[in-house]
Amino acid sequence: MIAHAHEIPGDAAWSAPVRAGRTITLTALADGANASMLIIGADRLDRLNIPDTLKSQMSARIKPGMVLMSDRGLALATVTASSLDWHDCLTGAFPSRLLLLELIKHGFGETDLHACINFFSKVAVADDPRASLAFIPDHAHAGDTVTLRADQDLLIFISTAPHPLSDEPAASVAVQLETPANVKDPDLRDEAVRALRLTRELIG
Amino acid sequence: MTVTATTVALDTVVEAGDGALVTVPAGGRLQIVDLHGNQAVDTLFYDAHDIDNRYSAFDTIREQRAVFLTTGSRLVSTRRDELAVITDDTCGRHDTVGGACSQESNVIRYGEFTRHQHACRQTFLRYGAKVGIGQRQLTHNVNFFMNVPVTSSGGLTFEDGLSAPGKYVELTASRDLFVLISNCPQVNNPCNGWNPTPIQLLGWW
Numbered sequence: 001m002i003a004h005a006h007e008i009p010g011d012a013a014w015s016a017p018v019r020a021g022r023t024i025t026l027t028a029l030a031d032g033a034n035a036s037m038l039i040i041g042a043d044r045l046d047r048l049n050i051p052d053t054l055k056s057q058m059s060a061r062i063k064p065g066m067v068l069m070s071d072r073g074l075a076l077a078t079v080t081a082s083s084l085d086w087h088d089c090l091t092g093a094f095p096s097r098l099l100l101l102e103l104i105k106h107g108f109g110e111t112d113l114h115a116c117i118n119f120f121s122k123v124a125v126a127d128d129p130r131a132s133l134a135f136i137p138d139h140a141h142a143g144d145t146v147t148l149r150a151d152q153d154l155l156i157f158i159s160t161a162p163h164p165l166s167d168e169p170a171a172s173v174a175v176q177l178e179t180p181a182n183v184k185d186p187d188l189r190d191e192a193v194r195a196l197r198l199t200r201e202l203i204g
Numbered sequence: 205m206t207v208t209a210t211t212v213a214l215d216t217v218v219e220a221g222d223g224a225l226v227t228v229p230a231g232g233r234l235q236i237v238d239l240h241g242n243q244a245v246d247t248l249f250y251d252a253h254d255i256d257n258r259y260s261a262f263d264t265i266r267e268q269r270a271v272f273l274t275t276g277s278r279l280v281s282t283r284r285d286e287l288a289v290i291t292d293d294t295c296g297r298h299d300t301v302g303g304a305c306s307q308e309s310n311v312i313r314y315g316e317f318t319r320h321q322h323a324c325r326q327t328f329l330r331y332g333a334k335v336g337i338g339q340r341q342l343t344h345n346v347n348f349f350m351n352v353p354v355t356s357s358g359g360l361t362f363e364d365g366l367s368a369p370g371k372y373v374e375l376t377a378s379r380d381l382f383v384l385i386s387n388c389p390q391v392n393n394p395c396n397g398w399n400p401t402p403i404q405l406l407g408w409w
């Protein structure tokens with residue numbers, strides 16, 4: 001059942017609470033869309049931690065079958081599906097003005113900025129001595145999607161400003177919040193299963 | 205850059221698993237020496253006059269278009285202000301994607317038996333408290349001397365270090381800084397060669 005649907009225009013920001021168990025589906029409405037997302041957990045202190053998310057799942061990108069982990073080792077959300085297998089999480093969002101304003105609306109501030117996920121964007125890593133980065137311009141296309149399942153009550157913050165390394169114009173992104181019948185866990189690494197189990201035991 | 209003197213202002217050893225909070229004035233040079241080799245040194249940087257203006261790992265990576273840090277890397281803040289520059293490096297490269305160990309992330313990665321082992325984020329909180337750095341002020345750090353290969357296929361691993369006894373990295377402060385250091389106590393992965401060891405801090409300002 002669709003609980004809420006919204007279209008975020010390009011170069012705009014939006015934030016919303018998402019109850020545990022609901023899914024969040026983002027859809028690119030034009031080629032080259034970007035959706036930079038910050039996540040804050042149920043206690044309003046515990047935030048998305050990209051380094052912990054990556055090192056515990058041996059990945060340098062966000063893809064389906066990963067749990068997005070918090071500073072305190074809890075599951076914030078699970079990436080249950082996506083038409084893309086690479087969402088950038090190594091290059092941040094700049095300027096952070098749009099995201100910062102949304103944080104402030106919820107009583108947060110600059111000190112709560114943390115590493116974001118740039119859904120629909122890909123920054124390729126070279127196998128050279130410095131692991132050089134190159135933005136991939138033709139990655140996401142209109143209709144590409146990603147779905148997250150909230151594993152605790154969340155606040156999500158989304159900016160549709162273009163990726164900071166992109167020359168493409170800003171594009172709109174559709175957001176759909178749904179209350180589905182139980183979403184099964186995708187295949188996950190043991191570390192992700194542990195984070196989900198702890199989250200369900202402590203605040204489920 | 206306001207300081208040009210080269211007086212030795214700091215010469216101290218940080219024991220394995222311990223930490224330090226160092227105030228480095230603009231223009232000051234801080235050298236971190238890996239005394240015994242393969243020791244991860246988790247480090248955060250804050251503008252000493254405004255701790256909200258703090259190091260940002262992923263803004264730093266984006267601005268230099270490369271994942272690893274080495275000589276010439278500009279460490280920038282969330283406002284994209286330059287906090288420090290790596291001005292010398294005999295190790296070759298340093299990580300800023302892997303973050304710091306914590307009791308909670310140890311449990312996720314290695315299991316419940318690690319719950320009460322000492323971890324870097326405990327050290328950050330302990331040494332940061334005196335200048336108002338608490339949980340909200342923590343962010344994703346630099347891991348000097350740590351080897352976290354990131355590959356073109358999007359993989360990431362922790363591997364044995366590239367460092368060796370006596371290797372060092374030198375930073376020059378671009379403004380007055382708090383440098384918050386945890387000399388990593390991790391024993392569950394190869395980031396410290398399975399054996400945490402002391403480091404030396406040398407400062408000139």
Ligand SMILES: [Zn+2]
Nearest residue numbers: 305324388390
């Ligand atoms: Zn550590």
